[in-house]
Amino acid sequence: MISLLQLHLRTDQGRSYVKQMRKQGRIPAIVYGREMNNQPVFVDAAEFLKQLRTTGGIGLLDAKINDDHVRIIVRDIQKHPIRHDIIHIDFLAVDAKTEVDIHVPIHLIGEAAGVKDGGVLQQAMHQLSIRALPSNIPPSIDIDITNLQAGDVITVSHIQTNGAYEINHDPTEVIASILPPKQEEEIHSGEEQEPGRPESEEGRETTP
Structure with missing residues (x-):
């Protein structure tokens, strides 16, 4: 198991806020799952890219949403069509005993x-x-x-x-x-x- 990925809840989903967040080196994302409501979050870009290099974006990740522990997999990564930097991530919260x-x-x-x-x-x-x-x-x-x-x-x-x-x-x-x-x-x-x-x-x- 790799190191814990820290996710932070987003209280503002406006375009200006998201744009400012990207300038600060953060990637907007969403966490969803069968037993949880959609939760808009953000993750530090450098931290996520480090995880991505380690796992190739595949496999189970241990994460925290603020102080709540959750296990997730990367479901989708959206990239800018010209710059090719990551602009949004979909995380799927999973049960370790449920197949995906x-x-x-x-x-x-x-x-x-x-x-x-x-x-x-x-x-x-x-x-x-x-x-x-x-x-x-x-x-x-x-x-x-x-x-x-x-x-x-x-x-x-x-x-x-x-x-x-x-x-x-x-x-x-x-x-x-x-x-x-x-x-x-x-x-x-x-x-x-x-x-x-x-x-x-x-x-x-x-x-x-």
């Missing part, structure tokens, strides 16, 4: 043998929806692709959960694959061709 649905990032580990032979790695999924007790939420789903050859495919069914969580996806969904070199060349050559009007047998463009 959450998206966990997928990390592909190693360099595939098929890539070394000239193939191209394609990652179709970058996060996985799982259902787990808060204490069993992994920071990421790590998949070793070292032995993946050209033409090989990794699907959801290849993930070993060891009973810690359930996966909310069809087992046949593709996570990653290695595209053979020749197929990759064909795709690129096809992308370069501009669509044209059909030609007649004499080689001239047909008229509608």
